[in-house]
Amino acid sequence: MKNAIRFSVSLDRRLAHELDRMSAEKGYDNRSLAIADMIRAHLVEHRQQQGDGEIAGSITLVYDHHKHHLQDLLTDLQHEHRDVIISALHCHLDHDNCLEVLAVRGKASKIKKLADELIAAKGVKHGKLTITTTGKDLPT
Ligand code: NI
Known part of the structure; x- marks a missing residue:
């Protein structure tokens, strides 16, 4: 991925397991893709609540x-x-x-x-x- 940064996140083991399970159920190839989509979804939601863009x-x-x-x-x-x-x-x-x-x-x-x-x-x-x-x- 161009322009990618790597950072580590500490998660409760069960939460990480649920994340992996959801990622698999939704058909993501890997955790990073699933997390990126979750971040984008929250950014869209946040912007629609905040501004008038x-x-x-x-x-x-x-x-x-x-x-x-x-x-x-x-x-x-x-x-x-x-x-x-x-x-x-x-x-x-x-x-x-x-x-x-x-x-x-x-x-x-x-x-x-x-x-x-x-x-x-x-x-x-x-x-x-x-x-x-x-x-x-x-x-x-
Ligand atoms: Ni009609």
């Missing part, structure tokens, strides 16, 4: 498309926020229910506000914002 993510919505005005409202919101919505996927789950997945990228505060508005819309049965990183400032 640029993030990427997805907003998932399940709703009944028969609900009066809901489809129009959701479409209006998406047109208003086209600067942060980079893609949208719509699936007709059954006769009544739709699943919509919006890929988003932009300022954390803006994306959280948009997700709150969409999820709070009357008739949306479930919604969730999943935040990831844009990857730009996160080394592999």
Whole structure:
């Protein structure tokens, strides 16, 4: 690995054993790869809680498309926020229910506000914002 440093960590034997077991179960070739992924996951989480930097993510919505005005409202919101919505996927789950997945990228505060508005819309049965990183400032 280019640019790698080595450092030693003291762990309780059982904790180290559980780490190795989890690494194997998840298919990592070695402990270092598993730990690097855990660190990146925590960095992403930490940054999303702290600052208002640029993030990427997805907003998932399940709703009944028969609900009066809901489809129009959701479409209006998406047109208003086209600067942060980079893609949208719509699936007709059954006769009544739709699943919509919006890929988003932009300022954390803006994306959280948009997700709150969409999820709070009357008739949306479930919604969730999943935040990831844009990857730009996160080394592999
Ligand atoms: Ni539909």
